[in-house]
Amino acid sequence: MELDFSRQLHYFWALMPEMILCAWGMVVLIAGVSGKHKDPETATTGDPSFGGSADLGWLALAGVLLAGMANGWLYGITEVGQSSMVAIDGFRLFANWVLLIAAALSIMISFAYVYRQRLQTGEFYGLILLATAGMMFMVGARDLIVIFLGLEVMSIAVYALTAFNRRDRKSAEAGLKYFLLGAFATGFFLYGIALVYGATGSTNVFEIGQSVSSGSASGALLTVGIAFLTIGFGFKVSAVPFHMWTPDVYEGAPAPVTAFMSAAVKAAAFIAFLRVFMVGFDGAYDIWYPIMWWLSAITMVAANLMALVQSNVKRMLAYSSVAHAGYLLVAITAANQTAAASLLFYLLVYTAMNIGAFAIVIAVAHQAEERLQVQDYAGFGWAQPTLGVLLTVFLLSLAGFPGTGGFMGKIYVLQAAADAQLWYLSVVLVLTTIASYWYYLRVAWFMWMKPQHSDDQHDLVAVPVPMRMALAACVVIVIYMGLFPGGMLEFARDSVEGLASLSGAIPDFGE
Numbered sequence: 001m002e003l004d005f006s007r008q009l010h011y012f013w014a015l016m017p018e019m020i021l022c023a024w025g026m027v028v029l030i031a032g033v034s035g036k037h038k039d040p041e042t043a044t045t046g047d048p049s050f051g052g053s054a055d056l057g058w059l060a061l062a063g064v065l066l067a068g069m070a071n072g073w074l075y076g077i078t079e080v081g082q083s084s085m086v087a088i089d090g091f092r093l094f095a096n097w098v099l100l101i102a103a104a105l106s107i108m109i110s111f112a113y114v115y116r117q118r119l120q121t122g123e124f125y126g127l128i129l130l131a132t133a134g135m136m137f138m139v140g141a142r143d144l145i146v147i148f149l150g151l152e153v154m155s156i157a158v159y160a161l162t163a164f165n166r167r168d169r170k171s172a173e174a175g176l177k178y179f180l181l182g183a184f185a186t187g188f189f190l191y192g193i194a195l196v197y198g199a200t201g202s203t204n205v206f207e208i209g210q211s212v213s214s215g216s217a218s219g220a221l222l223t224v225g226i227a228f229l230t231i232g233f234g235f236k237v238s239a240v241p242f243h244m245w246t247p248d249v250y251e252g253a254p255a256p257v258t259a260f261m262s263a264a265v266k267a268a269a270f271i272a273f274l275r276v277f278m279v280g281f282d283g284a285y286d287i288w289y290p291i292m293w294w295l296s297a298i299t300m301v302a303a304n305l306m307a308l309v310q311s312n313v314k315r316m317l318a319y320s321s322v323a324h325a326g327y328l329l330v331a332i333t334a335a336n337q338t339a340a341a342s343l344l345f346y347l348l349v350y351t352a353m354n355i356g357a358f359a360i361v362i363a364v365a366h367q368a369e370e371r372l373q374v375q376d377y378a379g380f381g382w383a384q385p386t387l388g389v390l391l392t393v394f395l396l397s398l399a400g401f402p403g404t405g406g407f408m409g410k411i412y413v414l415q416a417a418a419d420a421q422l423w424y425l426s427v428v429l430v431l432t433t434i435a436s437y438w439y440y441l442r443v444a445w446f447m448w449m450k451p452q453h454s455d456d457q458h459d460l461v462a463v464p465v466p467m468r469m470a471l472a473a474c475v476v477i478v479i480y481m482g483l484f485p486g487g488m489l490e491f492a493r494d495s496v497e498g499l500a501s502l503s504g505a506i507p508d509f510g511e
Contacts, residue, residue: 013077014086014140017070017096018133024063025129032056032122057111057466060125064104064132071096083206085143087275090495094344095139095271102264102351103132108470109359110256112462116367117165117254124164128260131157135268139275144193144203147272151189151236154268155182158261162253168369174252181245182235189232195225196280205280213283226281226288230295233276236269237325240299250318255365258314259358262321263351270328274343278335278499285335292333297425299326300432307439313361313372316439317354320398323436324350330429331413334420340496342412345489349397349405349481356474357394360387363463374443379452381444387463390475392444397478399440400433405481412489 012019071093079088107128114121134157137150159182163175197203199221200211211217234242250258281288303326307319328346331339364380364387365371381388397406410433417426463471481488 014074014084014088015137016074017067017100018136018140020067020070021063021129021133021136024060024066025126025133028056028060028063028129029122029126031059032120032126054111054115056121056125057107057114060107060129061104063129064100064107067132068097068100071100083142083204085146085204086140087142088140089499090497091271091275091340091344091499092140094492094495095267095347096136098267098271098344098347098351099132099135099139099264101348102260102267102355103128105351105355105359105470105474106256106260106264108466109259109355109362111466112367112464113254113256113362117167119164119254124161127157127161127164131161131260132264135264138268139271141272142205142275142279144196144205144208144276147276148190148193150268150272152186154265155186158257158265161257161260162249164257165254168252168254170252170369171254174249177245177252178249185232185235185242188228188235192225192228192230192232195221195228199225205276208280209282212281215283217284222284223287226284227291229276230288230291233269233273234295237266237273237328238322239295239325239329240302240322243299243303243322243325246322247315247318250321251312251314255314255358255362255369258318259355259362262317262358263354266321266325266328267347267351270325270332270343270347274332274340275499277332278340282335289333289335292329293422293425296326296329296333297428299323299329300428301326304432304435307436310439311374313374313377313443316374316443317357317361320436320440321354323432324398326432327410327413327429330417330422330425333425334413334416334422336416336419337493337496337499338412338419339416340499341489341492342409342416344492344495345412345481345485346409348488349409349478352474352477352481353394353397353404353406356471356478357391357398359467359471359474360391360394363387363467374446377443377446378450379447381447383452388447390471391447393475393478395440395444397482399437403479403482405478405485408482408485408489412485 074088074093077088107125110124114124131154134150134153134155137153138147141147141150159175159179162178163172165171193203196208199218200208200216202208202211212222231242235245238246250262253261277288300323303319303322307316307323310316310319328343331343331346361372364377381392393404397404400407400410410429414426414429417429
């Protein structure tokens with residue numbers, strides 16, 4: 001009885017950040033229906049300086065801050081063994097920081113948008129908190145069933161957020177597409193869990209790793225199970241050919257939701273992806289290595305080619321997100337300690353530069369779903385020089401320009417690939433990165449080199465204080481990680497110690 005109580009207490013403390021987010025999400029939901037939180041005048045002007053709805057946004061941010069404090073407190077907890085369903089290791093805690101930063105930035109850039117579009121504020125921010133809690137369940141889980149539960153908590157909340165703007169037909173269409181395809185991919189994921197359980201006799205990632213490494217796992221069932229789990233994860237990370245939902249959903253969803261999805265959902269899926277395959281399937285590396293190699297190569301090539309012909313900025317950033325999934329899949333293919341650290345570093349930088357770019361897209365669109373064509377940015381840099389410079393920095397970082405965090409992220413991924421002797425995959429990464437410069441710099445070229453149309457004068461773009469704070473944080477992260485990456489990379493390396501394999505090293509298979 002005392003042992004059972006001890007275990008329950010262990011899980012209570014281990015899940016403290018997630019419990020805070022869940023409880024706070026319900027508080028925000030209740031606060032949203034307890035009084036009048038819409039001011040028609042501020043909703044029309046998009047000015048979040050007044051009106052009760054802004055209080056809910058700050059309340060949601062307070063919940064994220066409390067969860068962050070709980071996550072920091074967990075660094076003082078020492079975990080015994082690796083057989084628990086929930087991990088308290090550096091890998092999970094670093095991942096939580098990425099997710100909490102993504103949630104906070106997404107909330108901050110959405111204040112004026114929520115007002116302008118007259119959205120239900122309590123439900124909007126409550127769903128963001130609940131989705132973040134689901135993501136944190138995913139990244140901290142050592143059991144496939146817990147990962148599945150976290151995946152469903154996250155997915156259901158994000159489905160609702162995608163279709164949140166009921167007055168926009170594109171939003172409803174995007175939500176329906178995402179739900180149908182997501183449910184289909186979830187079936188593959190769940191069936192993969194069943195097959196892996198049949199092959200190894202366990203759903204615990206650590207015990208699966210022991211079974212696979214000892215050779216006692218059933219080979220045929222394990223191979224099919226790994227393939228099905230790859231399909232489920234591939235859908236969530238938007239890997240080609242499981243990316244078909246991404247451009248339509250990113251274009252139709254409310255812009256702050258698109259920013260949140262492109263950063264947080266991708267980060268949670270990749271971190272869970274890496275833990276399952278590096279810890280659970282490290283002994284079967286020769287089975288899933290060719291799958292990951294081709295998945296990464298095809299994703300990088302196809303996504304960048306499709307992005308080249310996009311004229312809608314949100315669709316362009318959607319294909320850009322798919323391309324970055326390909327770069328991150330290189331880290332999973334490399335499957336070594338350097339790869340795990342580079343993936344954490346890359347996700348942190350990617351969160352900042354991607355949400356920063358979407359924030360400016362929202363501002364240019366006047367907190368709505370308009371002015372989304374590349375041509376609409378003609379002359380914007382000279383009309384709004386501060387925003388123009390910031391967007392240029394974010395685009396350069398997404399492209400991997402030297403001096404930015406995006407460049408250092410790709411350098412570390414390449415280093416991991418070199419350690420694993422993935423020479424051909426490294427060449428594909430470099431060539432596709434060079435190709436991506438065209439569509440990123442095309443937007444910058446329109447901003448600075450193309451004169452604005454005489455009938456298309458750029459109105460003064462109002463940037464609310466929360467969005468300014470978010471933009472400042474994003475640009476600081478991007479530039480600091482580009483110029484002084486050593487400290488954060490060392491933190492990432494410390495966070496992945498002991499994660500790799502049961503034998504201490506992931507086997508490297510050259511090309």
